[in-house]
Amino acid sequence: MGVTGAGKSSFIRRVTGNDGVLIGSGLQSMTQEVQSYKFEHDGKVYSIVDTPGFNDTYRSDNEVLKELADWLLKSYQDGVKINGIIYLHRISDTKMEGSALRNLRMFRKLCGEDFMKNVILGTTFWDIVGVDQGVARETELLRTESFFKVMQEQGSTVERILDDRESNLALLSRFAAKQPHVMRIQQELFEGKTLSETAAASAVSRELAELQHQNLEKLSDVEVQAQKKITRSSLEKVLTLHLERKTFDSTIHDLSAQQEEIREEQMEEDKKNDERMTKLQEEKHCQDQRFQVQLNDLNEKLRAIKASPGKRG
Template sequence: MQRLKPPSHILIALQKLKQLPTSSIMATTWPHPHFSGSYGNHALIEAPNVARDIVIVVMGSTGAGKSSFINLVSGSNLDVGEALRSQTTLPQPAYFELFGRRVVLIDTPGFDDTERNDAEVLDVIGKYLSVLHSQGLDITAVVYLHRISDNRVAGSALNNLRMCQAICGDSAIKNLIVCTTMWEQVLPGVGEAREKELLETEQFWGRAIQRGARSLRHFRTRESAEAIIRATFGYDPVVLAIQHELVEEGKLLMETTAGVLVDAAIRRLQAKHQAQLTEIDADYQKAVRQKDLALQQELDATRQSHRVQLWQMENQQRLLEESLHLRELQLPVASRPHLRVHRYLAWDMWRYLDAVTHLLILLGRAVGGVRRVAGGQPS
């Protein structure tokens, strides 16, 4: 019997589990070891200063240059993906000083992530931002990066923009900066024409600009990046829509504005796969009548593939439905340091659960593939 090699995505998930710190789960003494010291790359904001910190969430498609932008301006060393492969899988804060103010830049995974689906990405972003809100830390600005080198706005870029706007909400859209990158890859006239289309088309940036968002350019220099950060210094901090919905209203992720978008996209894909399954079933019955065994095997393999994808979509919806209620995070923390410690532990636990959930989903995909190879029938 041929020995099956573990799929590469299973090995990647296992490696991610190994990289997670164990100090938070293993600690049995107080105070929590990360409470007063450095919290690492995938942490909550360390030693928060509500009155002074400039907290900026950096969003955008995979490959738009989020991690590179943060590393350039902050001197950090966040992992940068190669080509269009995602590198950022969890929110990562980076810190630096600019004109006497501490700036916290939060790198986020894109909604076209190569390792996670949109439900998983929204889940980790929503949880991270919710815990920040529970600390009393509002968001100074959201910087959304877009490649001006793209000759058209692809579906993934448009989806990322819609998700960004849904996460912000109408009340916080004035704190959004839509920022173009990769200017060195286009002729000036071409880039300016694309920028004009982005700004004037309501489907793209037009609606956000009309509601108070602003547009800036990043030329891959530290001076350019610092200018973007300085533009946020005059902003009044805001509560993002997803923070208000999850923490203050106690909604499930599926009930948030952003969650509704993800769920609607999942339902559209489900309807498409169901329609294709109906056609395949009809063709399969015809092949049975004609005793065409080769066609039956081909159609059965295609049918199993659709069923596996439908199962994965059901898991995404389950993740949206079962996300933790966060009403308890409304409790004031200023005079309750032990609650803050519990929240640090809660974020660590969420990270472990998130990694394990991701691994189980990948294992399910692998099982479906093994069954197809072995000629078995999924249950």
């Protein structure tokens, strides 16, 4: 798991030797759905799963969450348990912010604290940064609570993912020795919670609301700047700000649409729950009626027995 462009598909292609694993270029995601690849190593059969990131190029966070939740619930119901997850992060990123930080927070909610001992936090793209720079960023990840610090304290390990098949396979071999564990979202869904009631979905809603708030603030700043630029008669800069305004408008519209989608899904789930409850109540009413008929019939028979004269000897 990890953001788009973190190297998930490249890692899978490297360890499986499967050239059919598609790899995107830049930030364009090639992984549009959860995909599983099987291969054998040291006498063991591995099933390694590629997932889209929450910053997917073509789909909203809510759509990606639903895709993951459906797959995780089905695998749990089928008796397939997860030995471990490798979460990838680009060490080449100068900062952990925006979609990368949002993706990491979502990952923590999906897993839950108990699953963290089955997690490897892997940093990628060490070949394109200087050693000192990479180590400095790695140290920041390990010392910052909102980054890797808390997860490491909960039992996850941090590893450098190099462009080397043998070292990558060694990481997978460590999972083979671990006991499979249930992720938090799997447990929540299996217990009957709707997707919108899970911790991960709640996190998506909060992230969308925060993102919308940030964009509204930026939009307000753009409008103020536009007014200043107009007084200075700088037409070119006004046009640039106008384009920024259109971009923010589009982003806010998309965020509102995602929030509306979540609300509609919750309403649909509530409707289904109401229908199920009504059906159960109707079935109970029918059972009560049948029981009453049987009880009345039994009482009639008892009265008939009591009313009949006893046999004489």
